[in-house]
Amino acid sequence: MTDQMISADVIGEHNKSNEAALGSDYAALGENLSRRGIDIEAITKKVSEFFVAVPSWGVGTGGTRFARFPGQGEPRGIFDKLEDCSVINELTRATPTVSLHIPWDKTDPKDLKAKGNSLGLGFDAMNSNTFSDAPGQAHSYKYGSLSHTDAATRAQAVEHNIECIEIGNAIGSKALTVWIGDGSNFPGQANFTRQFERYLSSMADIYKALPDDWRLFSEHKMYEPAFYSTVVQDWGSNLLIAQTLGDKAFCLVDLGHHAPNTNIEMIVARLIQFKKLGGFHFNDSKYGDDDLDAGSIDPYRLFLVFNELVDAENRGVKGFHPAHMIDQSHNVTDPIESLISSANEIRRAYAQALIVDRKALDGYQQDNDALMATDTLKRAYRTDVEPILAEARRRAGGAIDPIAAYRKSGYRKKVAGERPAVVGGSGGIV
Amino acid sequence: MTDQMISADVIGEHNKSNEAALGSDYAALGENLSRRGIDIEAITKKVSEFFVAVPSWGVGTGGTRFARFPGQGEPRGIFDKLEDCSVINELTRATPTVSLHIPWDKTDPKDLKAKGNSLGLGFDAMNSNTFSDAPGQAHSYKYGSLSHTDAATRAQAVEHNIECIEIGNAIGSKALTVWIGDGSNFPGQANFTRQFERYLSSMADIYKALPDDWRLFSEHKMYEPAFYSTVVQDWGSNLLIAQTLGDKAFCLVDLGHHAPNTNIEMIVARLIQFKKLGGFHFNDSKYGDDDLDAGSIDPYRLFLVFNELVDAENRGVKGFHPAHMIDQSHNVTDPIESLISSANEIRRAYAQALIVDRKALDGYQQDNDALMATDTLKRAYRTDVEPILAEARRRAGGAIDPIAAYRKSGYRKKVAGERPAVVGGSGGIV
């Protein structure tokens, strides 16, 4: 029996008052889908089996270099964070695992595991941090970490990653995600080639420490914190890394880490085709690495990414099991609400992709009937699948409208009373 | 007699050992220019009369939301900052004024003025800060400041700007720069129109408090810290602000605040034509508001901006006196060195623009001789005007190679001994 942060009563009462409307909408949608040859129950089942990991660092309020404006009841440490994560899962039944960031979440693995167990939460990919200096650290990452010119600094960064693997191993994680900020701010500051050689060498050292059943995810990003060049700047460099390291190395795609106008879904398709898609950091963006809620800016793009995933499923791509994780920064919303909403949007995109008439699509593609092909995607996309998502939640013990139920529960107010207020402000970084 | 942070001896010795080479290069350049009908002395004179303000906040090490890695001898407050600014001016003789940021630099204006006087520094535009919360502030700017939905928050932000004017007035400043982070992170979060109405109303209140001989600069920026919409998102909105407020209101152009691919020099031309160019925040960028050193990424663009300024001078545009300020974030360099280098690059662009053969250019433009027109700019641009810049510095008491002289002076080491080390790290904002 797991601890519940949100009482079953709150959820039960909420669902009760929304069941009739949901029933009506679900029936109408079922009838519509049935006319299109789709069994709504099959979709609901697949949706209810689709999960996405939440990031431990995502339940605290984010910020920018200009300021951070904390909210009420900010989590004080990893145990508070896990409780907040549990709230999300209890209401959505879509997020049974948490992704940790070390050293932020560093503590005795036994305690982590026990807390996870008590909340019914597992642990997804581990995340290392060599983009900032931890107190007392021997060598600074100011000029790089895994690709630093100094061997001792590189060794320290490698060591830290190996420690992340060890912690992860103790708590049941099966993957390490490596994102670094290494790069340069000025032309000439770094020799691109030597820097990449050093990076590859450090990564090879980490790779050696990887247990057999683990995967190593490297994450590319165009810029920030480095503003002229970044070592793993795009999927091309990322692919070279995964190819160089070996079969357990894969590329991680963060939707906000690309150049303007990039066709991300095509990159996803290429990585799948060449067996190197490791998984995702879901979020949305309008400008740069904005880390906004998944689907909040360009929901059709999110759908198109899932269209590739479902296409790969349908083609029976061998060994295809990408990791689904959220990576967002919640600056103006209650982080719990944003994560609930994002998990829902991700499932929405998946559900829409599932109801694409793939046989018809294939025919239109063969015939170069561009209009009907794109219309086939659009018909699926514009279907309001919320009744499916709500019903999947309801059946699994979650809430029909999880944000409404969360607000009703008074959880934020409760933790605001328990957790001391945090002062925000600016470090004057500008 | 002003206090000197860098002893005249250090500069004198440095110059002595570089004078012969400079003399030779200056003579050769003079001969080359003379063949092109240009008097090198006239250019050197104009360059030596061109100044750019340095930002008080720029002498501390910058950072990103991921981390800040402080350097040695970080300034502890505005008086340390002014001393660092003085170093820059002593070596370049190009930066006799400092731009302050309130409340970061808030202290008794009399002390500010006295310190400035002792160092031979004046004060340029004042900068208000309503993009972060100051300790003890009654109303938070989390959801906006001058455009906030709440009247009391708006009033507080207006009041803060008026205070900035008052401080500035006491120390000899003649302009207020208003940059706000107000905007939204999600579609629908704000009503664009009402938000802009509130902004205009607040700005009108500030404008009323402006002394007759002051100017009000509003600064546009595409995004960050707001990631879906920003109230003053581009020069179009900025122009509407300046038009709405009145004759003392002008637009400030920060080179890093535009959409990808934007032709910034054209915006500069438009604002000049319609009498609304207030001035610049110089820096350079490759991706977003990267705040890199001026001219470090795209030096030709900087030249093209100055080409517009010199063109306006040449056409005798009435009342044309834009404010030149640097606004950068120095994350991996000694901030003093970056500011020295940037001041130099800005003067370089100006010198290059001065030697454009404008009569020939005009003829080619009339004849639609695109190739020769652009070649006319390129001929000026590719001229190595460093001897002019160095000679202008030398004659004014600065250093022929100011970075070399600075390093020789041991200033950074000295202040590192006096000012306590600062611990960096990450707020876990990500």
Added chain:
Amino acid sequence: MTDQMISADVIGEHNKSNEAALGSDYAALGENLSRRGIDIEAITKKVSEFFVAVPSWGVGTGGTRFARFPGQGEPRGIFDKLEDCSVINELTRATPTVSLHIPWDKTDPKDLKAKGNSLGLGFDAMNSNTFSDAPGQAHSYKYGSLSHTDAATRAQAVEHNIECIEIGNAIGSKALTVWIGDGSNFPGQANFTRQFERYLSSMADIYKALPDDWRLFSEHKMYEPAFYSTVVQDWGSNLLIAQTLGDKAFCLVDLGHHAPNTNIEMIVARLIQFKKLGGFHFNDSKYGDDDLDAGSIDPYRLFLVFNELVDAENRGVKGFHPAHMIDQSHNVTDPIESLISSANEIRRAYAQALIVDRKALDGYQQDNDALMATDTLKRAYRTDVEPILAEARRRAGGAIDPIAAYRKSGYRKKVAGERPAVVGGSGGIV
């Protein structure tokens, strides 16, 4: 009684076989909306009164500088084009007007009017063309038109625009759209300021010739065909034009004419607020001025634009009546099908914007409840309003599924038999 390109029988039969399913979906949607306090009939009525003009040049197959691949039954001239336009309107009942391009569509206005009348079509804004040279033209537009350095070339361009007004006047148009390609390909090729002065002067001459009840639309575009600078490069310059010319001058927004990442809906809001929004050229784009079908790449963005239009309607903005026009290039689809689909997508965005709960939205905005505010937009957006669109068409005599009915009608095959095949290929422009 108008001529029908598509027989009423074809439409009637098509509708008959789709009525039952539509009835069921419409009832279910009505029930769902009613629970949300929305009367479906009110929405259906508003949608059926919303129209968008189709471009005469859009019914021919488009192309790129690399190649054009014509389709079957390409229209041979304006009368064929009008017949194709009529097909679109007969099936959608959403496009009762056509926008002409002169000199492409130049012919005796009486004949134009007669043909329009016979088809039940009216004429929307006239479009001038000074971006290419017409055979026999005295002065070339190679180096510009309204902003050319040569006065005779400018006069010719002005004259052409006045002729467009005259033709338009004779056929019932009430607006002139001016889009020019003037700009430069190289820094220095043109003096930005003088070029804009010449443009404004030419436009003033055109403005003088404008009948009292006409509007003049100027259209901005970032680049192409000019690749370094464009005279009307963005909405800032466009605003200055409309302000300088007078009350009958307005800005036209083409969705594909902006810098990457631009928040277009905010520009729309600003232009509405300052009474200078003239109207739209609807289309969609992923990279540049791709001229793809409306809503095909980023349907949420199209919705957000309409959200601003409906917000303005709701706020009762005086004199608010933007012109809605499609401007697309159909390179790989049957142009008639793309225009049918686009008209539908535009109405879809309008319908979705109509069902936004604006009272709730306003409350969330006041409270800075970003999550619920954006969710309020999303709830409306994700509603599948196709039953409303289909029902509006059906009631007005159009087709429930206009693409299906069009294909059934055999129209393309019929005109392919009548109109000679066109050879495509490349001019080797590359």
Added chain:
Amino acid sequence: MTDQMISADVIGEHNKSNEAALGSDYAALGENLSRRGIDIEAITKKVSEFFVAVPSWGVGTGGTRFARFPGQGEPRGIFDKLEDCSVINELTRATPTVSLHIPWDKTDPKDLKAKGNSLGLGFDAMNSNTFSDAPGQAHSYKYGSLSHTDAATRAQAVEHNIECIEIGNAIGSKALTVWIGDGSNFPGQANFTRQFERYLSSMADIYKALPDDWRLFSEHKMYEPAFYSTVVQDWGSNLLIAQTLGDKAFCLVDLGHHAPNTNIEMIVARLIQFKKLGGFHFNDSKYGDDDLDAGSIDPYRLFLVFNELVDAENRGVKGFHPAHMIDQSHNVTDPIESLISSANEIRRAYAQALIVDRKALDGYQQDNDALMATDTLKRAYRTDVEPILAEARRRAGGAIDPIAAYRKSGYRKKVAGERPAVVGGSGGIV
């Protein structure tokens, strides 16, 4: 003895009147470089041995989808084009080879070779064209070529490429460049994975036909003519192609084919490191594939690309011999002048990269002295190396100022008298 399009007398006279000034500038530069430890003669020698191929299609006036405005004396066919190319080489002595485009330049290879010989011109990489339909072609490329869903269309495209190899083989070319426009305009139009599989299969067929001493260059491009997805969209996909095909397959980098803000020089470094850089299509761009003159928009970027090439040379990378080609569209200039100017800019970037103090740079990079590292590049970049370029031309029989000599020669006027005027205009593609 080769035919000379520009008489030696014209060049001789021109040089005579410019020799004194050049001598003076060359001596001054030599003295300056010598102080920096650089032997000017060594640089001049390397520059004089650096060549870049000109594109046969580049000597005709280019255009956009909106219009083409031909110039005077447009070449009527490949033999006129070769004569124009010869003019460029005679004046610059930097462009001894021409790159052909088939079928545009298709004619009896013997005649091509003879004409080349008579002009002293060789032939660089061959270019195939499957992005437009040639008259009489059996299968259209409207929906793709090498990746078309139809096997017969793919076979036709493969066959065309093999024919290009055969022609090239007969005239001494050693490489085939494959650029295709294949992609899609709408989400769903093509299945990304199957399309790429078909492309790879077609390319494998071409690769099989490649002589042992040939190289196959595949060229990536983000968009245009396809506006939603492109099969070879970026260097990531391009790398996969080269890896899949084999050791003779390399990636071609066109500077205008990347997403906004892309760090192209880093891509160049990566491709060198993994032995897959085939060569370049040089040009410049501000927005998209603008095909402007090399170095005209961002000359520092061009320098940074050459910085990577010289760095690779210095590191002694094995088998490193990238192909240098220009690919531009000259819409508003005399194409011969633009190509002369571009060849010069490319050599300028090379010369500047040669004088980078690489030992100092390496030291600064090791020490993370970002400021001095970038300054080391800047010192080389801002050196006005025009005297070196001019002297290299002069010594090889070219012109000190090739544009001035060209204008003096009257070549354009002469061919305008011989070659009939071409009518421009628009295909109404828009």
